[in-house]
Amino acid sequence: VFDLRETLREFDDVRPPEALRRRILRDAASVLGAAPQAGANTGWPGLARPLAWAVGGLAAALVLGLLVIAAHTRDAHAPQPPARQTNQSHVVSANGVRLTVPRGWSAVRPASDAPVTDPRTLLVVGTAEVHAQASQCQIGGKYHVPAEGAVVVVVGWLSSSAGGGPVTAGRAALRHLTSVHKPSFECYAGRGAVAQVRLGGRDYQVNVMVGDRASQQRIAQALAVARSFDLASSGSGKADPHTVIDVTGAIGGIHTSATRLSVERTLGSGATISTVTRHPKTGSYTLQRVAYPASRLVVLYFASPNHLARVFGVFTRSPRYHTADGLRVGSTLGQARSEPGIRCSQQETWIACQGGLGYQHPLTSFIVKGGHVVRVFVAAAAD
Amino acid sequence: VSWRRWAIPDVEAIDALYTSIGGEVWRAMVAASGGRAEVADEATAEAFKRLCQSWDSVREPRPWLYRTAYRLVVEELRRARRELAADATEPADPPDKGVLSVEVIHLLRQLPADQRLVVFLFYYADLPLAEIASLTGSTAVAARIRLHRARKRLRAMIEEASRV
Numbered sequence: 001v002f003d004l005r006e007t008l009r010e011f012d013d014v015r016p017p018e019a020l021r022r023r024i025l026r027d028a029a030s031v032l033g034a035a036p037q038a039g040a041n042t043g044w045p046g047l048a049r050p051l052a053w054a055v056g057g058l059a060a061a062l063v064l065g066l067l068v069i070a071a072h073t074r075d076a077h078a079p080q081p082p083a084r085q086t087n088q089s090h091v092v093s094a095n096g097v098r099l100t101v102p103r104g105w106s107a108v109r110p111a112s113d114a115p116v117t118d119p120r121t122l123l124v125v126g127t128a129e130v131h132a133q134a135s136q137c138q139i140g141g142k143y144h145v146p147a148e149g150a151v152v153v154v155v156g157w158l159s160s161s162a163g164g165g166p167v168t169a170g171r172a173a174l175r176h177l178t179s180v181h182k183p184s185f186e187c188y189a190g191r192g193a194v195a196q197v198r199l200g201g202r203d204y205q206v207n208v209m210v211g212d213r214a215s216q217q218r219i220a221q222a223l224a225v226a227r228s229f230d231l232a233s234s235g236s237g238k239a240d241p242h243t244v245i246d247v248t249g250a251i252g253g254i255h256t257s258a259t260r261l262s263v264e265r266t267l268g269s270g271a272t273i274s275t276v277t278r279h280p281k282t283g284s285y286t287l288q289r290v291a292y293p294a295s296r297l298v299v300l301y302f303a304s305p306n307h308l309a310r311v312f313g314v315f316t317r318s319p320r321y322h323t324a325d326g327l328r329v330g331s332t333l334g335q336a337r338s339e340p341g342i343r344c345s346q347q348e349t350w351i352a353c354q355g356g357l358g359y360q361h362p363l364t365s366f367i368v369k370g371g372h373v374v375r376v377f378v379a380a381a382a383d
Numbered sequence: 384v385s386w387r388r389w390a391i392p393d394v395e396a397i398d399a400l401y402t403s404i405g406g407e408v409w410r411a412m413v414a415a416s417g418g419r420a421e422v423a424d425e426a427t428a429e430a431f432k433r434l435c436q437s438w439d440s441v442r443e444p445r446p447w448l449y450r451t452a453y454r455l456v457v458e459e460l461r462r463a464r465r466e467l468a469a470d471a472t473e474p475a476d477p478p479d480k481g482v483l484s485v486e487v488i489h490l491l492r493q494l495p496a497d498q499r500l501v502v503f504l505f506y507y508a509d510l511p512l513a514e515i516a517s518l519t520g521s522t523a524v525a526a527r528i529r530l531h532r533a534r535k536r537l538r539a540m541i542e543e544a545s546r547v
Contacts, residue, residue: 004537007487008414008507014482016409020424021401024431028397031435271406276509287509 003349006367009375012273012291012298013317093232095122097154097204100228102221104128108151111135111142119155119205125225126151127218139207141187147213150222154229157203167198170242170253172268174227175294180210180219193223199231199242242266245323247341247355249362249378251314252297252321256362256380260290260301260309267292270299287312296320302380313379321376327366331373336366344368397435400444405431407508408448411518414503415496416456418488426455449518457496493540498533501526 091100092107110121111132124132127149135141143151167173173195184192185207192209208226210219242252249256254263264270270290277286285304292299296318303309322328327339336353337344344353351368367375405427412423430452434441441447483491491499497519504515505526512523512530519526 004490004502004506007490008503010483010487011410011414011503011507014410014413016406016427017420017424020409020428021398021405023428024401024405025394025398027428027432028394028435031432032393032397272403273407273410274508274510276511 006350009315012289012315013296015271015291015293092123092125095120095156096232097122097156098228098230098232099123099125099152099154099225101125101225105221105225108132108143110153119157119203121153122156122204123154124151135187137185137187139185139188139209141185143209145188145190145209145211147211148215148218150208150210150214150218152222152225153207153209155205155207167196167203168265169198170266171197171199171230171294172266173197174206174229175268177206177208177223177226180208180223185209191219193226195226197229204229243320243322245321245327245364245376245378247323247339247364249364249380251316251376251378252295254297254299254311254314256311256313256378258311260299260311263299263311267295267297267299273298300379311380313377315375315377317375327373329373329376331366333368333371333373336368336373339366342366397431400434401431404445404448408445408452411449411500411503411508412452412456413482414491414507415453415500416460417492417496417499418483420482422456422459423452425459426452429455446517446520450520453496453500453519460496490537494533494536498529498536501529502533505530 091098092105093099094107105125105127108124108126108130109132110124111134113120124130124143126143127146129144129146130149130151131144132142133144139153139155143153145151174197177193177195180191180193182189182191184194188209190209190212191214192207194208195206197204197206206226206229208222210222214222244253245251246255253266270292273289273291275286275288277284283304285302286309288301288303288309290299290301291297296316298315299311300313300315301309302312317329319329323339325339327335327342333344333351333353336342336351339353339355342353342355344351349369353366353368353373355364362378362380364378365376366373367377408430409423409427412426413420416422416426427448430448433451434444434448491502494502500519501515504510504518505512510518512526515526516523521529
């Protein structure tokens with residue numbers, strides 16, 4: 001039974017394609033728009049039927065009109081799916097940061113930051129013909145952006161703060177890069193988008209600028225490039241706390257017993273996978289499993305009528321997360337056995353290498369199958 | 384999702400509903416179809432489309448979507464089997480998008496579709512039998528029997544494999 005549960009955990013990483021949502025919404029618009037239902041439940045049951053039909057018809061026409069307007073508005077502002085990571089995608093890195101860019105994009109020589117000394121431009125990537133140009137402006141104006149092109153500029157602060165207000169730790173803010181607006185930059189009249197993130201204790205700003213005639217595909221591409229921002233593995237040499245597995249009870253900085261509010265401040269909002277409510281004699285409680293796709297984490301929350309939802313477990317199948325010694329998904333059993341504070345034991349059909357063992361301590365477990373770590377989780381001590 | 388909030392159906396309502404439960408319905412259909420993502424895509428999309436068409440008569444969208452999508456999965460699997468029987472040159476399993484590992488697909492395909500769905504809802508989604516019964520349009524007793532048969536079949540499979 002436990003093996004079956006463990007085997008089916010693979011579904012945590014299985015998500016419907018974005019194309020399915022688009023298809024469903026297109027079908028909905030087609031069905032609901034083409035055939036507004038005469039005599040539908042309009043929410044006014046007290047009205048006489050002919051009047052209700054008339055009101056219903058008017059309301060349906062109004063809804064249809066709003067749908068048409070909404071459809072146009074949504075086209076311009078709706079979150080775009082990330083650019084497909086094809087084999088042609090490649091990573092461009094410089095100064096300890098990196099971006100993943102599609103074919104046709106390349107690194108651009110950064111414009112001089114002078115006279116500004118902090119922040120500094122770390123990495124610039126763009127489509128063909130993007131190039132630096134002389135300007136006194138900070139970001140906008142420093143790059144020539146062709147009408148159908150786009151550029152992404154990453155700047156980083158040497159000082160501890162970006163100075164523009166508090167910056168949330170982690171990459172969650174990048175997820176908000178889903179649309180472009182204007183004006184976004186001084187000296188640049190075109191559309192753009194900006195996100196500020198704190199990684200490894202430093203503040204970064206990721207800036208997107210697109211040309212006046214950039215297609216929706218180009219805009220989606222530029223935003224996906226910006227969202228791919230991360231620290232280069234060869235960066236400062238200091239581990240990013242948001243990718244660390246702490247065997248005393250945390251993955252990626254998410255600790256057991258943290259509140260859902262604090263988790264979602266770091267990871268952004270998640271998608272609920274399942275909700276289960278149990279009613280034992282000792283009092284009812286709810287377990288909710290929530291996926292955070294951008295972070296490749298699944299968090300299990302425990303809530304009861306008298307307690308806020310708190311982290312009961314954190315799960316990942318991503319090799320992004322690792323211990324201080326580099327143990328991660330994909331590591332060998334030998335590496336797991338040599339990890340300090342970890343003990344491995346044979347289970348039914350897998351090996352559990354566990355740390356944090358002790359009364360009322362959170363448990364960290366590396367599940368080993370076929371000689372390699374396939375999953376890592378931390379779980380709170382259950383009384 | 385507060386379903387009754389939308390007396391008049393619109394795309395926003397469907398979008399909110401899909402965001403809320405679309406993923407779980409799709410995932411369950413992937414399991415019910417034995418890991419065939421294309422079948423799950425079709426069934427989920429068609430179930431939502433039919434929901435739009437039957438908006439007024441649907442009281443509880445979640446079980447309705449599960450049941451409708453599941454019926455579509457079963458119909459599609461039957462159709463595929465009929466085609467396979469008619470044309471022996473076809474491969475035994477239609478190509479799929481490979482969203483699951485071979486191990487999980489192999490495990491799921493040891494079971495008939497109804498047992499796959501019950502196993503998934505019980506062991507993965509952690510749902511109680513009463514809720515599984517509601518989502519699959521059966522009774523809790525029938526769900527329990529399906530689960531029992533699935534366990535028996537899987538146990539036999541594991542024992543067989545260990546003998547080999």
